[in-house]
Structures are given as C-alpha cells and as structure tokens.
Amino acid sequence: MTRETLFNAVLGLGLFAFPLWAWWAEEPFMITLSTRVVILALAGVGLNLALGLGGLVSLGHAAFFGIGGYAMGILASHAQSYTPLMEFPFVIEGTKSMPVIWLVAVVASALAALVIGALSLRTSGVYFIMITLAFGQMLFYFAISWPAYGGEDGLSIYVRNSFPGLNTLDPIQFFLICYAILGAVLLLSARLAASPFGLALNAARQTSERVETVGIRPYRLRLTVFVISGMITGLAGALFADLNRFVSPSMLSWQTSGEIMVFVILGGVARLFGPVAGALLFILLEHVLGGLSEYWHIYLGLLLLGVVLFARGGVIGTLAGQGGKHG
Amino acid sequence: MSLLSLTNVSAFYGPSQALFKVSLRVAEGQVVALMGRNGMGKTTTVKTIFRMLPVAGGELLFDGHDLRRLASHRAAKLGLGLVPEGRRCFPNLTVEENLIAAARPGHWDFKRVAQLFPRLEERRSQSAASLSGGEQQMLAIGRALMTNPRLLVLDEATEGLAPIVRQEIWKAIGTLKHESGLAILVIDKSLKELARIADEAVVLQRGETVWHGPMADVGNGVAEQYLGV
Numbered sequence: 001m002t003r004e005t006l007f008n009a010v011l012g013l014g015l016f017a018f019p020l021w022a023w024w025a026e027e028p029f030m031i032t033l034s035t036r037v038v039i040l041a042l043a044g045v046g047l048n049l050a051l052g053l054g055g056l057v058s059l060g061h062a063a064f065f066g067i068g069g070y071a072m073g074i075l076a077s078h079a080q081s082y083t084p085l086m087e088f089p090f091v092i093e094g095t096k097s098m099p100v101i102w103l104v105a106v107v108a109s110a111l112a113a114l115v116i117g118a119l120s121l122r123t124s125g126v127y128f129i130m131i132t133l134a135f136g137q138m139l140f141y142f143a144i145s146w147p148a149y150g151g152e153d154g155l156s157i158y159v160r161n162s163f164p165g166l167n168t169l170d171p172i173q174f175f176l177i178c179y180a181i182l183g184a185v186l187l188l189s190a191r192l193a194a195s196p197f198g199l200a201l202n203a204a205r206q207t208s209e210r211v212e213t214v215g216i217r218p219y220r221l222r223l224t225v226f227v228i229s230g231m232i233t234g235l236a237g238a239l240f241a242d243l244n245r246f247v248s249p250s251m252l253s254w255q256t257s258g259e260i261m262v263f264v265i266l267g268g269v270a271r272l273f274g275p276v277a278g279a280l281l282f283i284l285l286e287h288v289l290g291g292l293s294e295y296w297h298i299y300l301g302l303l304l305l306g307v308v309l310f311a312r313g314g315v316i317g318t319l320a321g322q323g324g325k326h327g
Numbered sequence: 328m329s330l331l332s333l334t335n336v337s338a339f340y341g342p343s344q345a346l347f348k349v350s351l352r353v354a355e356g357q358v359v360a361l362m363g364r365n366g367m368g369k370t371t372t373v374k375t376i377f378r379m380l381p382v383a384g385g386e387l388l389f390d391g392h393d394l395r396r397l398a399s400h401r402a403a404k405l406g407l408g409l410v411p412e413g414r415r416c417f418p419n420l421t422v423e424e425n426l427i428a429a430a431r432p433g434h435w436d437f438k439r440v441a442q443l444f445p446r447l448e449e450r451r452s453q454s455a456a457s458l459s460g461g462e463q464q465m466l467a468i469g470r471a472l473m474t475n476p477r478l479l480v481l482d483e484a485t486e487g488l489a490p491i492v493r494q495e496i497w498k499a500i501g502t503l504k505h506e507s508g509l510a511i512l513v514i515d516k517s518l519k520e521l522a523r524i525a526d527e528a529v530v531l532q533r534g535e536t537v538w539h540g541p542m543a544d545v546g547n548g549v550a551e552q553y554l555g556v
Binding site: 196199200202203206207209210211212213214215216217 | 379398400401404409411418424425427429430431470473474
C-alpha cells in the first residue's frame with residue numbers, strides 16, 4: 001500500500017466517520033457541512049478528470065454545475081407548483097424524484113459539455129481558458145435574465161427531493177446518498193485513469209504529436225473526457241441545489257468555476273483524492289476563518305499562493321510524495 | 328505491389344525546402360535501409376510519411392491510400408508504426424502503461440513484446456523516464472509494435488546506445504524480420520548492421536533520392552560516393 005493510498009483511505013474514512021459522529025452527537029449542522037464537502041469534492045473530481053488527466057484548464061465548469069442545479073430547480077419547481085414543464089407537442093411534468101433529476105442533470109450537462117468542448121478544444125492554452133470562461137459567463141447572464149425561473153433572485157424549493165426508500169430530509173440520509181455517489185464516481189475516475197483511454201489521454205497531455213503517431217486522436221480523447229467531466233460536475237450541481245433547496249445564477253458564475261479549480265489545486269491536480277482534500281480544506285477554512293473574519297479569502301489566497309509556489313502536488317502531493325495521475 | 332511508396336515527394340520547413348524529389352518503395356515483408364549523411368533529409372522523410380510535415384508535392388501512398396489526405400493518427404491506424412528519433416516515450420507513464428496506451432488489437436500484445444524484450448517485463452512498473460537509454464529504445468519499439476503495424480519505421484533506433492545494447496536492438500530487429508515478416512524502413516548509421524538485415528537501400532543526398540538498389544550493392548562504390556564511408 002502506497003502512502004497516497006493510505007492517505008486516501010484515511011481521508012475517505014474520516015469523511016464518513018465525522019458526520020456519523022455528528023449524527024450521534026446530534027449536530028445536524030456538521031452533517032450538512034460534511035455533505036457540502038462531499039458535493040463540492042464531487043464537482044472537483046469532475047474537473048480533475050479534465051484538468052488533471054486531460055490537462056484542460058477549464059474556467060467554465062460552473063456552467064455544468066449550474067446546469068445541474070437548474071435541472072433540479074426547474075423540475076422540482078414545476079412539480080411543487082403542479083404545472084407542467086411543457087405542454088406542446090407533448091406534456092412533460094416536473095418531478096421530485098432525485099434519480100430522475102440526476103439523469104436530466106447529467107444528460108443536460110453532457111450535451112452542454114459536448115457543444116462547449118467541441119468548440120473550445122479547437123484551441124489550446126490561454127484561448128481554451130478564455131473560451132470556456134466565455135461560455136460559462138454566457139450561461140450566467142442567460143440565467144440572470146430568465147425571469148421564469150427567478151432571474152437574478154434564483155429559485156427556491158420548499159422540500160428536498162425524494163429518493164426511493166430513504167428520507168432525504170434527514171441530513172445523515174442525504175449525506176449517505178451524496179457520499180455513495182462520490183465513492184462511485186471516485187471509483188469510476190480511478191478505473192478511467194488506469195484504462196487504455198485514460199493512459200492515452202495522459203500521454204496526449206504530455207505530447208500531442210507523439211500520440212498521433214501511434215494512432216490516437218487527442219481531440220476525440222479530450223472531448224470525451226471533457227463531456228464526462230461536465231456530467232460529473234453537473235451531477236454535483238444537482239446535489240448542491242438539493243442540499244440548499246435553492247438554485248441561483250451564482251452557481252454559474254466564474255467565481256464558482258474558480259472555486260472548483262481551487263479545490264483541485266489545493267488538494268493536488270491529477271490526484272484521485274485531490275479534490276476531496278481540497279474541498280475539505282476549503283470548507284474548513286471557510287468555517288474556521290470565516291468565523292474570525294469576513295475577509296477570510298485573503299488567507300485562502302495566501303494558502304493557494306503557498307501551494308502553487310512550494311507544494312505543487314497540493315495537500316496530497318505534500319503528504320504522500322511524488323506521483324499522481326489518479327494513482 | 329509496394330506497401331509504402333513515395334514518388335518525387337517534396338516538403339518544406341517554413342520557406343526552406345528540405346525534400347526535393349524523394350522516391351522510395353517498401354514491399355510487404357521487405358526491409359529497406361534509408362541512408363545518407365547527416366542533414367540529407369532522412370528524418371524529414373519520416374516526418375513527411377507520418378504527416379508531421381505537410382507534403383508540398385509528389386505522391387505518398389500506403390497500401391493504396393493517399394497519405395497526403397490523411398491526418399497523422401489515421402496514417403498510424405492504417406498500419407504505419409513509428410519508432411521516432413530520440414525514443415520519445417511517454418515519460419510519466421510506466422513501461423506497461425506506455426504499451427497499453429498505444430495498444431490496438433492484433434498479433435502484438437504485452438506478452439509478445441516482453442518476449443522480444445525481456446527487460447521490459449522486468450521494468451514493467453517503472454516509469455519510462457527512469458529507464459536507461461537502451462531500455463527506452465526497447466520501449467519505443469515495443470510501443471510501436473503494440474499498434475500492430477504492417478510497416479515499422481525505425482529512425483536512428485540504435486543511436487547513442489552502448490554497443491551491447493545496440494546488439495540487443497539489432498537482434499530484436501532481426502527477429503522481427505525473420506519471424507514476423509513485418510515490413511521495415513530503417514534509418515541507421517551502422518552500415519555493417521544494415522548490410523546484415525536490409526534487402527534494399529535508398530540513399531538520400533540534399534533531400535533527393537540519388538541511389539536505390541539491393542543492399543548488397545551498397546558496397547560497390549555507393550557507400551564511398553554518398554555516405555563518405
């Protein structure tokens with residue numbers, strides 16, 4: 001067992017044990033805080049596939065996070081107001097079922113990622129960053145000017161959506177749903193990184209020209225991972241909106257894209273559990289420093305500066321040593 | 328019928344013409360040596376075949392397909408395998424991962440590559456960056472074989488290697504010729520080894536094919552005239 005595997009196991013078990021303790025100690029806020037870590041980590045795992053494995057510095061991942069959020073918000077708001085989403089040419093009703101909402105969120109995010117990726121991946125470097133940012137901002141301003149779904153004020157959902165056989169209003173049960181999804185996505189992410197697809201993508205990140213001579217088309221690989229990445233981040237968005245029972249254009253803002261990227265960089269780019277460690281650290285800082293000062297982002301900025309300058313492997317790289325491609 | 332055929336191919340690096348009239352043929356199962364002094368266009372010819380450099384003129388066919396119309400990855404999928412100059416393995420991947428990343432279905436798999444180069448089996452979990460030059464070269468050949476090519480292009484495969492490692496590489500190339508029947512286009516400076524393995528030779532001078540014929544005839548004044556040997 002490598003140090004990184006050991007660290008990942010401790011992190012995963014710790015993240016599972018803490019809310020169980022909070023449940024036993026009757027501290028629902030701590031459970032909600034843990035759920036937030038898990039959901040944001042999920043969004044980071046999505047970005048980490050594109051950034052860590054594919055080398056795609058996307059500043060537009062909030063678009064998928066927001067699409068997931070709005071998928072939940074729109075479907076649930078129609079269900080709670082008993083109005084159909086669409087009446088012509090056929091009737092589409094809203095829903096409060098989490099699995100259906102997740103499916104819609106994932107499919108909508110995949111389609112958006114396909115379009116955004118197909119266009120953005122024709123560029124590289126700073127142009128790629130700018131185009132993904134531009135797409136994200138387009139959706140942000142679209143959401144602001146969409147009065148049917150709350151415009152700038154966003155959409156509130158009165159009751160959390162349902163999951164068969166579970167009481168999602170119970171914080172620990174909702175946490176367990178999110179934790180199970182994070183676990184499944186981490187497993188998928190690890191399998192993907194070790195698969196011929198993941199290895200070819202990793203090789204393409206190192207050098208495009210060389211992989212072409214062995215018959216690999218980097219564009220297709222990158223587009224595929226961008227879509228998968230968008231789907232995961234979209235799913236995280238749907239869960240995040242369900243956690244808060246609220247969705248607003250801020251989920252689509254470039255600051256959100258930046259925060260998701262911060263989770264990945266803080267935890268360790270291309271490290272399987274990097275976004276988990278990053279999201280945990282971020283929420284801890286927000287909770288601890290945010291209680292001391294309104295300007296806690298200054299300290300976060302300093303920490304990020306320190307990580308980029310002195311600990312480029314992030315938290316996991318520093319604690320577990322060299323390596324990283326989801327190893 | 329030729330598997331690979333270049334007829335009067337010309338190519339440029341920006342405004343500078345590097346290839347003028349390069350012509351060569353490689354038939355199925357044949358080993359052809361591409362020879363010439365330094366800077367005469369051997370690697371440029373390889374880059375042109377693999378579409379890393381656009382073809383300015385002439386005809387470039389692989390198994391009847393016009394390579395000028397194909398992207399690099401499509402040419403590779405048709406069955407062109409490259410062992411590039413300077414090895415160029417994927418440094419962050421392990422030996423096994425380098426091979427898996429390039430794998431396509433066919434005769435060659437990890438087991439067969441490991442039989443050809445037992446050292447790769449020993450180093451399978453080691454990162455490519457940590458291998459010796461000879462091992463990296465074996466990996467580069469193995470990676471090209473994992474694409475299950477019909478034609479293998481070896482660009483300076485033994486350059487800068489210790490004599491004992493070079494022998495190992497030449498032995499493997501010999502095995503490829505005699506046991507797998509793979510067509511090979513080989514670029515190397517070792518006339519002695521090329522004479523042992525190649526069927527035909529093509530000599531380039533200033534980006535132009537100046538001589539081609541049986542490898543056995545290279546000794547009859549060709550080497551002195553064009554290769555300075």
